Amino acid sequence: MSAPDAKRTPLHDVHAELGATITEFAGYLMPLRYGSETAEHQAVRTSAGLFDLSHMGEIFVTGPQAGAALDHALIGHLSVLAVGRARYTMIVDPAGGVLDDLIVYRLAPETFMVVANAANAATVRAELTDRAGGFDKATVDDRSDAYALIAVQGPKAQGILEKLTDAALADLKYYAILPGKIAGLDALIARTGYTGEDGFELFVSAGDAVTVWNAVTEAGGDDLRPAGLSSRDTLRLEAGMPLYGNELTAETTPYDAGLGRAVKLDKPGDFVGRAALAARADTPPGRTLVGLVARGRRVPRHGYDIVTSDGTPCGVVTSGAPSPTLGKPIAMAYIDAGHTEDTDLAVDIRGKHEPVDKVALPFYRRTS
Amino acid sequence: MSTVPETLSYTQEHEWITQPSDGVVTVGITAYAADALGDIVYVSLPQEGASVEAGEPCGEAESTKSVSDVYAPVTGEIVAVNAAVEEDPAVINSDPYGEGWLFRVRTGDDPGDLLDAQAYSKLIEEAS
Numbered sequence: 001m002s003a004p005d006a007k008r009t010p011l012h013d014v015h016a017e018l019g020a021t022i023t024e025f026a027g028y029l030m031p032l033r034y035g036s037e038t039a040e041h042q043a044v045r046t047s048a049g050l051f052d053l054s055h056m057g058e059i060f061v062t063g064p065q066a067g068a069a070l071d072h073a074l075i076g077h078l079s080v081l082a083v084g085r086a087r088y089t090m091i092v093d094p095a096g097g098v099l100d101d102l103i104v105y106r107l108a109p110e111t112f113m114v115v116a117n118a119a120n121a122a123t124v125r126a127e128l129t130d131r132a133g134g135f136d137k138a139t140v141d142d143r144s145d146a147y148a149l150i151a152v153q154g155p156k157a158q159g160i161l162e163k164l165t166d167a168a169l170a171d172l173k174y175y176a177i178l179p180g181k182i183a184g185l186d187a188l189i190a191r192t193g194y195t196g197e198d199g200f201e202l203f204v205s206a207g208d209a210v211t212v213w214n215a216v217t218e219a220g221g222d223d224l225r226p227a228g229l230s231s232r233d234t235l236r237l238e239a240g241m242p243l244y245g246n247e248l249t250a251e252t253t254p255y256d257a258g259l260g261r262a263v264k265l266d267k268p269g270d271f272v273g274r275a276a277l278a279a280r281a282d283t284p285p286g287r288t289l290v291g292l293v294a295r296g297r298r299v300p301r302h303g304y305d306i307v308t309s310d311g312t313p314c315g316v317v318t319s320g321a322p323s324p325t326l327g328k329p330i331a332m333a334y335i336d337a338g339h340t341e342d343t344d345l346a347v348d349i350r351g352k353h354e355p356v357d358k359v360a361l362p363f364y365r366r367t368s
Numbered sequence: 369m370s371t372v373p374e375t376l377s378y379t380q381e382h383e384w385i386t387q388p389s390d391g392v393v394t395v396g397i398t399a400y401a402a403d404a405l406g407d408i409v410y411v412s413l414p415q416e417g418a419s420v421e422a423g424e425p426c427g428e429a430e431s432t433k434s435v436s437d438v439y440a441p442v443t444g445e446i447v448a449v450n451a452a453v454e455e456d457p458a459v460i461n462s463d464p465y466g467e468g469w470l471f472r473v474r475t476g477d478d479p480g481d482l483l484d485a486q487a488y489s490k491l492i493e494e495a496s
Contacts, residue, residue: 021403036461037432038407230406230432297410299430321432322409350435 009054010148010209018226025229026118028055033228040231041324044195045364048154048220049227053201054209057121057144059114059128066112068269069138070104073131075254075277077267081106086175086192089262090254091127096276097250098257100124101242103192105177113188113203115149117244131272148209152216153199153235155366156223161200163219165189169200183215194232196239196364234321237330240291240362246302246318247289247332253277256285256334258361287315287334291363292347292356294329300347300356306333307346307353314339317347325364332361370400370492373465377479378488379441384465391476395441396469397429397460400492405431408457413438413471418446420473422480427470429457441482444475 020031067079076089100120105113116124125142167180177190188203306315320331346353376384382401386394410430420440427438460468
């Protein structure tokens, strides 16, 4: 049951009218699914899905020193990011533990938009404000409540949105963003997503969210269906994308998660977590994030132990679900060093050891 | 609002039971439970001939987001298992009171303490 103070997105009433199953997530009432979450998943893989992601945080860092402040605050080298481009990065604590994973968009030479996970937005805002404190000419401004975020994901996303905008979507590269109009309303149109498909994320004024949602729904017709957080989770899991709280936590470094390439140790100047991460960079991690496919039909889930053939625990499942695309249960898991090459691993599923096969991530890669 | 057929009996664990016919009852999970679980992708059921005890787990149902125990609502012997739902568990979502039945139990004429439709409707109303 939801807490009485759970926040509603600007699209809450739309979800209710659509008959969504609502769940509380990161302090927000969010649509879990509208009907069959498997059908929503398949729609995104084969056609298009429409997501309300208005719970995500949009934190602006602006001013002549905005890039320098972000270089200090984050593990990435954001000051060299071109205007109109985006970068996946992280904010870590001084010990190198991940506080959140982020997408940073450079909207103008002195304007960056940092998109944070809803559960971490307050932490990210506080840390960015603190870490930017030494930069006179950088300002941190949390505009999360002013923005709604609507994602249109799937192979037909571009065709659907082209009916609603003159923006040059065909020329918009992956991990790029441009300002434009959607259904006549101002939007920041980004070619980003969390599904493993082509698609777009539309940052619009909270007050325009319902109009934009309805316009996309109409333009999409039978090619598009609303999709909830349940399908979003299986889509990102198939795509091998980490979820904060599962694969990434404050006890995890980017190297543990196989995301060491996001750590820019060679950028100029110091940054929070640098010393700890530099020490970790050349040390083999104590555990490795791997993909697992179950041989049976029972599903490895978050928190279940990985065991060796003699039953010794050697890791833990971080995310697991039945994969609609593979038709089998899949999981991501941390395996302790020394067991990553084992070929007879199993997952302890409520007391019974179910065999799994280790596979390269991602589980699914789109072909076009 | 989920449907709750008048002719069935129910448990606190959101299962339905038919009235005994020659001492045999049919068991399934309710529309409310199927909706709450979401798409059911795997169900494991007891073997035919197995003895089950009322209130004890005798199988499990996996959906995208969670796994739930299937309980024996009555004590007795399993006399039939629905192979069709083991093959295609989506039937439980699409027809929970019909083609989505799970198993049949020989239990005698007194299936024990169960909820009627009215009491079960109240239970799910208070839960949602």
